Amino acid sequence: MVSVPGPGIYVHVPFCRQKCRYCSFVSRGYTSSAVRDYFQAVTAQIRHMRTCRSWKNMEFSTVFFGGGTPSLLAPDMLCELVQLILRSFRVPCRQPEISIEINPATVNVQSLKQLRGCGFNRLSIGVQSMQAVELAVLGRVHGVQEAIQTMQAARATGFENYSVDLMYGIPGQDLSSWTESLQQVLAHHPRHLSLYELTVEEGTPMAELVERGQLVIPDEELVLSMMEQIEKYLIPAGLQRYEISNYAFPGYECRHNCNYWRNGSYLGFGPSAVSAHQGTRWITISDPAAFNRGLGIAQDGTWEEEHLEQEAYFRETVMIGLRMVQGIELESLGKRFGLSVLDYYKEVIPGLLKHGLIKIEEGRLFLSRKGMQVANMVMAEFV
Template sequence: MPPEAVYIHIPFCTNKCHYCDFTAYVVKGQPVDEYLSALEKEMEMWVRKVPPGRIRSVFLGGGTPTVLTPSQMERLLSAVRRFFPEWSGDLEFTAEANPGTTGPDLLRVMREGGVNRLSLGVQTFRPDLLVRIGRIHTVEDVFRSVEQARAAGFDNLSFDLIFGLPDQRVEDMERSLEQALALKPDHLSVYSLKVEENTLFHLLYERGRLPLPSEDDELAMYQLTRRRLAEAGFVHYEISNFALPGRESRHNRTYWLNEEYYGLGAGAHGYVDGWRHANVRGIREYIRRCRDGRLPVAERNPVPKAEAMENEMILGLRLLQGVDPSRFHRRFGRRVEEIFGKVLTSLFERGLLTERDGRLALTERGLLFGNEVFAAFVGEAEQACG
């Protein structure tokens, strides 16, 4: 099937957060308009090479897409409509936003341009922690951005929160959850901090200057999150994601269901026509290649059937509903037990996997040891397929 999802990367930010290893650059002095021209050229090249299906989801990520001016945003959204004109009636069009960067004019342009879901990078409601992790917004900015978004007509809001931050306590996480729920979001993505290389946090960690919570406290924060959000009516549908019924992220399900999507922009990753690719990360190199009529792909690899089978399990088990064996059979012409029988038996015996409503799903224990479960599938399909 042709791709029905589009990811567009806007690699500009007001500043670089201390934990961020994404392709993101401080916007001051950057050739933003040239970048938008390059994005349009890349869209044109991809849809000519692999024509799209009826688009079900679009995601503007970053970086911070809301650092664009209203006119720049209008230009970008117009290009999306031009190159991907067939939209499903229930299209989910998400834009990431940092609190404090969403003025009324920009929100109006976004809403009129088709964006119907905002994902706000809140991270924490503890003011000194916001400063500690390199965020420049305040708690008051969060309140203001939510109020402005509602006034602009956005009725689908998602918040990002992080736990396991330096010197963060379980009670801090509890307060952040309560303040988040008071703002009535429709979706929450709650992630554990990962100290990535090439970040300020990694440098501090290497020097012994990053006082992270204990593993027990981090686990307590996760379990608290699950319990409190369940009490508030949220469905825990993916390891790190919670939604009111019907508000699950459709775009992210594209990734978890191992479906193809366009990945556009500097540093973006895509999965098109059986190949995964990663674009060049440098802004000027990206612009240069697009201007020259070349796809800005830095690395491109085919996805063999065995690898696709493994991805089906590894990604699908992130969803709490689990993997549908009948879908696996339809997609690959093989029963899941034929390919992963030994792995499944071992995971069942260890209490990490169960069968629920005809699907293979993580147990409570498996949820806490997800990476161990996922690693068990690596290389297994290749052996089974000979």
């Protein structure tokens, strides 16, 4: 059973050495002046937000640095930011989960030791593939050997709790290469794996290459075979599925992301970062250059505000919650929103039960094994 986490703090670091072909996230090229301006701007944003009453008294249990490539920032900067956050907000948890996304070739033993020493205790390593050809197709800047060295360095510097990201459905990938990537990563004993099917986002360089026929995405049957290989290798290794794309040893689930999937409260810093509390979202200006000019602290630290009505907030919480293997707890959700899931979706649930796509057991509604394979289609029924 995955424990229910508390609110989290997210810091978006928008820099990349080179933007990957498939990426549609907000990021910008790495220059020393841009990094300096970003550091000053995000520091000002943190200091500003710690005075806001809504967040001042909230108790946080996780901190997550994502991107982009956060590990492009100097360790001194990252340490100063995480310590500022811990001084500025209430983090009463005896051992808060403090994560940072890193890419191979952007860290070494010395920098990881420094991060470990100032409070970071969880790494998310963006490996994506253990095949040189596939890394080139994705536009990654690291090689296979650098991925291996980074996983070895993580354990050598005391980061027992580290996660590895891998992708399947990559153009040119076959069942053999996917299996080999899984086996190679498992040999390094990560405590957590995030395994994503590649999504070709509109407007990305990869989308253009696919449209021209220069890259061919694996067909649905091959992708399903790749998905079957995941549990074939991960379950015997001791990793358990707890979310559609995530597997972990018991106790090593990503608490920060679990809070997202429970549609909990979170506070975001940096360009395009989102903050959310009880159905209201505040979205920081997305343009990194504008953020660096200090516009990240306009309108109480945000640029846009979005408020969901109670029913919309309820529907969203149901849909996101179904990403978790545990699904949603019917009674607690009913108390939280004053709405019954079974009554609200009485036109939808019987058909999904009949087709074996969902289950209701022990007070929970969750996706079946069959439903997990077509999760997006099933969750769309709950919108």
